[in-house]
Amino acid sequence: MSDLRFKLNRISPYTLDLGEGPHYDELTDRLYHVDIIKGECYWLDTKTGSFECFNFDSGLSLIVPIEGQENKFIISQNQSLVKLDLSTKKLEPIGSVDSGRDTRINDGKCDPKGRLWFGTMNWERKPGQFARGLGNLYTLDCDGQISLKQDNVTISNGLAWSSDNRTFYYIDSVERQVWAYDYDLQTGDISNRKVCVDYKLLSSFVDNEVPDGMTIDLHDKLWVASFNGKKVTRFDPETGKVLGIVETPSSKTTSATWGGNDFRTLFVTSATHGASADQLLGEPDAGAVFKVTFDQENIRGSVNQSFKFQ
Structure with a gap:
């Protein structure tokens, strides 16, 4: 395993219950992200530290800008996708999924074509207990149509695409796997699913450690946040091997995305949700947003894609 030489700093002056969905906007240097439990979305100026918080209902798990429409975003609300005008707080329904199921939308991200990929999961009615197979993976196409891509999902989470788009x-x-x-x-x-990373085969990973959010670098290596693992791990998806680890101050590390100058900064979200009182005493920065900068010049990612309405 190669060494990653990095510096990690907290950049959020606030603490999140369940921080998720980071999206970096290179035009404004803002990091958009959400707190699923509180139903809040944020923008955080990654250079000045200023921020603004917008309150909605619990179950808000993603925020993605709409290309060419200033202050317009797609957000999730439970089982629905909604168009948000952030300047007026006006909400416009787009569509809903999983009718009749006790689920909510979880992670979501746009592919290089501008489609929004998003998945669902069973509501966590009791801590750590989820009904298996209730969730699905969907796309919102650029024409507004929603399509099912993968069924029988339990906790739909991280998404990424290779640089050759294949x-x-x-x-x-x-499942504790990356597919x-x-x-x-x-x-x-999508077709021909196979396992490329399997946490169950990694002896140094604890039994309750699960892969959460994910991003990819310009070398097509995966960066996976470990919930209950206190780290983001760089994997080679061709071999499943660990290439490096970024240790974080929060056991509940949730997601990561690239941004900053030339996309050389990794922004990481975390949570306090699910942590014990003793854990929180020992982790004063749990629930914060962090930035990670690397000494190696070849460590970098790419632009976060916005949604492209036709």
Whole structure:
């Protein structure tokens, strides 16, 4: 395993119950992200530390800008996708999924074509207990149509695409695996699922440690946040091997995305949700947003994609 030489700093003056969905906007240097439990979305100026918080209902798990529409975003509300005008707080319904199921939308991200990929999961009615197979993976196409891509999912989570647009990576956290699919950029079709990273085969990873959010670098290496693992791990998806580890101050490390100058900064979200009182006493920065900078010049990511309405 190669060494990652990095510096990690807390950049959020606030603490999140369940921080998720980081999206960096290179035009404003703002990091958009959410608190699922509180139903809040934030923008955080990554250079000045100023921020603004917007309150909605619990179950808000993603925020993605709409290309070419200033202050317009897609957010989730439980089982629905909604268009948000952040300047007026006006909400416009787009569509809903999983009718009749006790689920909510979880992680979501746009592919290089501008489609929004998003998945669902069972509501955590009791701590750590989830009904298996109730969730699904969907896309919101650029024409507004919602399509089912993968069923029988328990906790839909991290998503990423290879630089050649031929492979789609996806996480169902309960399975403790990262899956790779053949991917067709033009149609959005996925096929031939296989396991590329398996936490169960990693002896140094604790038993309750699960993969959560995910991003990818320009070398097509995966960066996976470990909930209950206190780290973000760089993996080679071709071999499943660990290439490096960024240790964080929060056991509940939730997601990561690239941003900053030339996309050389890794922004990491975390949570206090699910942590014991003793854990929180020992982790004063749990629930914070962190930035990670690397000494190695070849460590960098790429632009976060916005949604492209036709």
